[in-house]
Amino acid sequence: MDTLGLFMLLILLFFQWTPALAAEEITWTYSGLVGQSEWSEYFPDCGGTSQSPVDVMTTQTKYDPSLIPVTPLGYSQHGNQPFTMYNNGHTVVIELPEWMGLGGLPWFFTAIQMHLHWGNDGPSPGGSEHTINGLSADAELHVVHYNSELYPNMSAAMTQKDGLAVLGILIVTGEETNPAFNNILNYLSRIRHADQKAFIPAFDVQSLLPEDLGRYYRYNGSLTTPPCHQSVIWTLFHKRVQISVAQLLKLEKILYSSKAEETDRMLLQDNYRATQPLNHRVIFTSFSAESGKELSSGEVTAIVIGVMCGCVGLAVIVRFIVKTIRTKDSGKEKEEKQDMAMNSTSEAEKKEESLLSPQSVP
Numbered sequence: 001m002d003t004l005g006l007f008m009l010l011i012l013l014f015f016q017w018t019p020a021l022a023a024e025e026i027t028w029t030y031s032g033l034v035g036q037s038e039w040s041e042y043f044p045d046c047g048g049t050s051q052s053p054v055d056v057m058t059t060q061t062k063y064d065p066s067l068i069p070v071t072p073l074g075y076s077q078h079g080n081q082p083f084t085m086y087n088n089g090h091t092v093v094i095e096l097p098e099w100m101g102l103g104g105l106p107w108f109f110t111a112i113q114m115h116l117h118w119g120n121d122g123p124s125p126g127g128s129e130h131t132i133n134g135l136s137a138d139a140e141l142h143v144v145h146y147n148s149e150l151y152p153n154m155s156a157a158m159t160q161k162d163g164l165a166v167l168g169i170l171i172v173t174g175e176e177t178n179p180a181f182n183n184i185l186n187y188l189s190r191i192r193h194a195d196q197k198a199f200i201p202a203f204d205v206q207s208l209l210p211e212d213l214g215r216y217y218r219y220n221g222s223l224t225t226p227p228c229h230q231s232v233i234w235t236l237f238h239k240r241v242q243i244s245v246a247q248l249l250k251l252e253k254i255l256y257s258s259k260a261e262e263t264d265r266m267l268l269q270d271n272y273r274a275t276q277p278l279n280h281r282v283i284f285t286s287f288s289a290e291s292g293k294e295l296s297s298g299e300v301t302a303i304v305i306g307v308m309c310g311c312v313g314l315a316v317i318v319r320f321i322v323k324t325i326r327t328k329d330s331g332k333e334k335e336e337k338q339d340m341a342m343n344s345t346s347e348a349e350k351k352e353e354s355l356l357s358p359q360s361v362p
C-alpha cells in the first residue's frame with residue numbers, strides 16, 4: 001500500500017471512529033482541542049440558553065422577599081467514617097455522606113459531593129466561575145445536591161429541571177489562614193495525579209460556608225462542566241469566604257490534570273468556565289440592596305449625625321406647629337369676642353393700633 005492509500009485509510013478510520021466515541025469518553029478540557037468553546041459540539045446542552053456560570057450584575061437583580069435562608073442539614077454531623085476525595089483530572093472532588101442535605105428550597109435536596117474551581121498565579125484576575133459585576137473571586141467552592149424528593153438518585157436527577165441544587169461560595173484571599181479549608185488542602189498531595197483517590201478525616205462541612213446563609217443570589221442554571229445539563233437551582237452566597245494566599249497557592253500548584261503514568265505532567269489550573277449569557281433569565285436576591293450593604297464607620301457616623309439633625313428638626317417643627325395652633329386658638333377667642341361686642345373690639349383695635357404706632361398719632 002502506498003503512502004497516499006495509508007493516509008486515506010487513516011482519514012476514513014478517523015471519520016468512522018469519531019462519532020462512535022461516546023460523549024463520556026471524550027476528554028474535555030478548559031482550553032485546547034476540546035476546550036470550552038468546543039464543548040457544545042460533543043455535549044449539546046453546553047450550547048443551551050440557561051447555562052452557568054453567569055455574571056451577576058447587581059443592578060439587574062430582583063429582590064424576592066420569599067427567599068428564606070438555605071439550611072445545611074447534617075453538615076456538621078460528619079461522623080467517624082472518612083470522606084473520599086479524588087482528582088478527576090478536572091478538579092478535586094470530596095464525596096459527601098448521604099445524610100447531609102439542604103433545606104430552605106421547595107424540595108429536600110440530598111448532598112452528593114463538593115469540588116473547587118480556581119485559577120493560577122495566586123490572587124490574580126480569574127479563578128471563580130461566577131463573577132459579580134464583572135469581578136471574579138480567586139476560587140469557588142460548589143456543594144452539589146440532588147432533589148431526593150422527586151428523583152431516586154443523582155443520575156436520574158441531573159438531567160431534570162429542578163433536579164439539582166448547588167451552593168456556590170466565592171473564595172477570596174487575605175491575611176489569615178482559614179483552618180476549615182486545610183481539611184481539604186492538607187491532603188491534596190495524596191491525589192496529585194488524575195484518577196488518584198484518598199480517604200481523608202471527616203470534618204465539619206458547614207465550616208467551609210460563609211456565616212450568613214440568608215443573603216444570596218438565586219437563579220436557574222446548569223452544571224458548569226460537560227454535560228452542562230440545565231438542571232441546577234443555583235444559590236450563590238453574597239458573603240465571600242477568605243483563605244490565605246499560601247492556601248490558594250496549594251490549590252493551584254499541587255494537582256495535575258494528567259495521570260500518574262503520563263510523562264507530560266500538566267498542572268491542574270484555570271479550571272473555571274467563562275460566564276455564560278443570561279438570555280432573559282432573572283437573578284433574584286434574598287436581600288434588598290439596602291440591607292445587603294455593609295456600612296463603613298464613616299457611613300455610620302453620617303447616619304447618626306443625620307438622625308440627630310432630623311430629631312432636632314422635628315422638635316423645631318413640632319414646636320412651631322404647637323405655637324401656631326395656640327395662636328389660632330387665641331385668634332378664635334378674639335373673633336368670638338368680636339361677634340359679641342363689635343364696637344368695643346374695633347375701638348380696642350384702634351387703641352392697639354395707636355399704641356403700636358405712636359408716630360401716626362396726629
Ligand SMILES: *[C@@H]1O[C@H](CO)[C@@H](O)[C@H](O)[C@H]1NC(C)=O
Nearest residue numbers: 151152153154155156157158
Ligand atoms: C437511578 O435511578 C434510575 C431510575 O429509577 C435507575 O434506572 C438507575 O439504575 C439508577 N442509577 C443508579 C446509579 O443507581
Ligand SMILES: *[C@@H]1O[C@H](CO)[C@@H](O)[C@H](O)[C@H]1NC(C)=O
Nearest residue numbers: 161218219220281282283284
Ligand atoms: C426556575 O424555573 C422554575 C420552573 O420554570 C420557575 O418556577 C422558577 O421560578 C425559576 N426560578 C428562578 C430563580 O428563576
